Amino acid sequence: MIPTELVGRRVVLRPLEGRDFETWSAVRRRCGDWLTKWEPEALPGRLDPAHDRDAFGARCNARQREWQLGTGYGFGIFTADRFAGEINLGTVQRGPFQNAYIGYWIDRDLAGKGYMPEAVVLVIRFAFEQLQLHRLQIAIIPRNQSSRRVVEKLDLRMEGVAERYLQINGVWEDHCRYAITVEEWQRRRAELLWEWVDPR
Secondary structure: OOOOOEEOOOOEEEOOOHHHHHHHHHHHHHOHHHHHOOOOOOOOOOOOOOOOHHHHHHHHHHHHHHHHHOOOEEEEEEOOOOEEEEEEEEEEEOOOOOEEEEEEEEOHHHOOOOHHHHHHHHHHHHHHHHOOOOEEEEEEOOOOHHHHHHHHHOOOEEEEEEEEEEEEOOEEEEEEEEEEEHHHHHHHHHHHHHHHOOOO
């Protein structure tokens, strides 16, 4: 059975639910300017889930359907006393590819404190050991130094720059592409878990 809660040293990952609206919304509204410059534009006419409880509920339901279909696995990141951000394993592809993409964001006040590298390692373990995927990718705009520091702390392999890779905030942006395969995970598993996840 696939677990829905991933427990690390300082963070717990679990799917967001309707009851998380107030805390999720507060962080998204407070950090909006810091976050949205790295995200795709919202679709025209769509309600903003940071300001509308029903839109947030619909967002949670859509993520739940992705879990059921096996196409995506979204997690809220929680520390001991607060909601911290989100990490998603998306666009899960089976067949000969066995690949997925990791995306993440964190409360600006908690950035740089090691929560996100820990969350990424938990998701990598989940993807390779529970979902039996073969490859994971993370794509980051080159000037997004905060997000790049996460993968650099984990020493994930940089494969190059994909030009005009994704439309972000209305602009086709280049992205640095980082990846890890299950073979690399098996070789580095003990090191990454000791550094970021295992109790001290």
